[in-house]
Amino acid sequence: MVTVLAMVFTAERPAVAVADTHAEINDALEQLRAAGHEPLPAGNARDLCRQWVQAGWLIRQVSDDDVEVYRLSAYGVGALEIAGRVGGVRTRVSQSRVRTLLEAIERLARDADPDAGARMQRLHDEIDVRRRELTRLEQGGPVETAEDEQLLEAAENVLHLARELPADFARVAESIKAIQRDVVAELRHDVRPTGDVLREYLSRGQQILDATPEGRAFAGALRLIGDPAQIDDMWGQVRTVLRHRFAELLPEQQRRELNEISRRIEQGVKEVLTAQRQASHVITSQVRNHDPMRDRQVDELLRSVMTSLHKWVPGSRRGEAVDPLRRLPVADVGHLRQRMSDLQPPQPPEPLREWDDDADLPSADTRAWGGPRYAELREHLTAFAGETGTVDVTAAFRAAAEDLRRPVDLLGLLEIAYDSGLTETAEITVVDTVRPDQTRRRFALGGATATVERSGDDD
Structure with missing residues (x-):
């Protein structure tokens, strides 16, 4: 298998x-x-x-x-990794593996120790060691190189650690899918409020990333993927390792695994993110389309149909004709009241007040705020065109009287020019308009000329 x-x-x-x-x-x-x-x-x-x-x-x-x-599945990935380790080079208890264990214990103790003085002392010791090493190299000291055997042990340790990642990622993805199934089941059962179920889903999703080794591995890989500089550094370091002479001693399969470490991490993170996205989509669709009352009615209806079948089958005969049920029965509700606040029908509006001829009319000219004055604009455009018959629309607007230079009159003049034969130019012109309350607005529009026929009658 x-x-x-x-x-x-x-x-x-x-x-x-x-x-x-x-x-x-x-x-x-x-x-x-x-x-x-x-x-x-x-x-x-x-x-x-x-x-x-x-x-x-x-x-x-x-x-x-x-x-x-x-x-x-996660079990399948783990089985393949175990089989690969059994069939490949056996992982030995080496200096690299022991150093990895000691560094992990040291890091654990450092993170667990709240003593600030002890931490500062460790930092000073580390700085002194680094400074002595730097001084030795600056004075021309030789670079201490590791033997090929030690480098091979370190490479095997790196591959051993990298082989554990795919199964961890698969377990995180399956945990997310298991949570999705539980949440959808809770929503369908309608035992608890939807808000409580969703809050528990978010809490369990957070616990996956914090409370399990696989989740912590995924969180660390996600931070690595989110930092492009770290990815580039890792690629550069892997290429440096593969260019070293000891890499020729590695089997072809191990060199390929070293070269694919970054891609395997990216693939595992993508698998977990895809599981998260699918879980969110499924749960969102369930919350949006889930109607507990409708589901309960459908369940009750199906249950009643099954009960009726159980009662009918024992007394039926082979070949007996059965009248098919074309559609399920629907309750005849009739007309329901739509408003419950007022028992009386709505009252009609009060009649309009009779117009009083002696009433004071508004003194302002309400027509000045109305639409364009087409007749006056057409006469002005014809007079401005003169004998040539061709007129610049914006120039004609600037030459009009102040009561014909409203914003709506500019639109009316352009409408008349368009009906007469409007030709646009590449020039951008600016005109000032005057409202009836003497406020001014400035408009920018493309230049245009129009051909005016003097013999035509106004509509």
């Missing part, structure tokens, strides 16, 4: 379409049977994949492209 899964699912192809998976596994089984390997699992590839899904090794889901795919 592990060999077949390792052939189908690789770091470059973490998710494989269902049809492709069945085809590749069938080819592998046929090759094994032709080579005489026994015993082999009974059934075809579809049966094996179904068994692996039930056992928790594979996950069947729908991808972003609406295609059903298989994906390794």
